[in-house]
Amino acid sequence: MNKPKHRIITIANQKGGVGKTTTAINLATALAAIGENVLIVDLDPQGNASTGLGIDRKDRKLSTYDLLVGSQSVLEVTMPTAVPNLAIAPSTMDLLGVEMEIGRESDRVYRLKKALEAPEASIYDYILVDCPPSFNLLTMNALAAAQSVLVPLQCEFFALEGLSQLLETVEQVRSTINPGLDIQGIVLTMFDSRNNLAQQVVSDVREHLGDKVYHTLIPRNVRVSEAPSYGKPAILYDLKCAGSQAYLQLASEVIQRERQSRAA
Template structure:
């Protein structure tokens, strides 16, 4: 069960891996959409300067007046930067063009790793069932803010030769944050992404990860899937692009396993 530290916002999970191209944003968008489809109120916070979670939910970055940059630089409250998406139960704090500069501005800020945590504490809006944070592919101040503000970390891992590279660094960072900035932080689980079980190497990597991390690894894997790759170009989660596709079904199953792990009933 979740120990909810930021109950005035909701149960918070950041989706992280400092390695790029491991399905982090794809998981952020599609897990958020699947939880929302299962009738949970979900807030997705996009703090990746690439802003792909934002465009993946059909929001033009150029049209956004305030977003995660403004939140992280103390120019706006959390209430002021939440945008309702066109998908039921799904809200987003979008990334804007300015976000790449937030890292530089945070360097000189007081309590620079705790800006997001403080914004969560000051939040007085409607509570969400889940808050998901899409982190940049780096262990920088943006990611440290997400880890400090979160209850849990979900790690996405591609089943490739270098899959484990950098994972120990991320786990070490989580350990250090737990010691100093966020004692309640824990690992929600590891999600294996872009899995092709016809590939011997992928199967070997999956076996090794499961052997090493045991029950921390989600049973549900995310397969390589054409519909999953296409969906972002339409600005929609795969669930709305092709609900019957292997990608959509995988994320719905992942959402249900996520809820079961957190002691939630599927129907809320």
């Protein structure tokens, strides 16, 4: 029986500070820990996913910029990390120039898709794409390449307002450039059980979106916040902390949903 094609999941939200990169790093680590072969594609010019996995800026000789302009392949830009089964295609500030470089090309939104359809990318079971906190050509490439989008949503007052804009964008992408794009799920991040407003946000989001919302809540957690400064995922930095345990639980939900979508 042929092995199913790898799953490409884009992690996106146009709002900054909602836990996109933290989710990308720790979900990827959790998937790798259970034996999946995982690649993170860092499409944020800030490069926080690369830094958070201990990839020094001076060591990023090639990056996702080279991938998008078509000068290098996935195999050439990918670097190993300290996490077994987890590699990264790192980011550099060069990504800020991608719009000028390929903005007039007819295939500009499909550059990442083409790169990830190359045979050498088939060694990965999961490819997670970490996006910048905006809707630009980088995010459009990530959405065009993915089978599904995972949305981290901070438990705060304006959460639903930002989410409706995001869902509209996903619908536009589906109707124009990627009809196969699905919402993998919405993960509620930075949850504080002592905060009544956070409890209300959880209730409202579940009421509006039902089973699209993961059961797992990612708590506000000091150890998770500290981990990137040590160049480690929280799961390696402190496996037993509440945040790490939540990401392991989220990984099992993601796998379950992916199996259901493959079977459908």
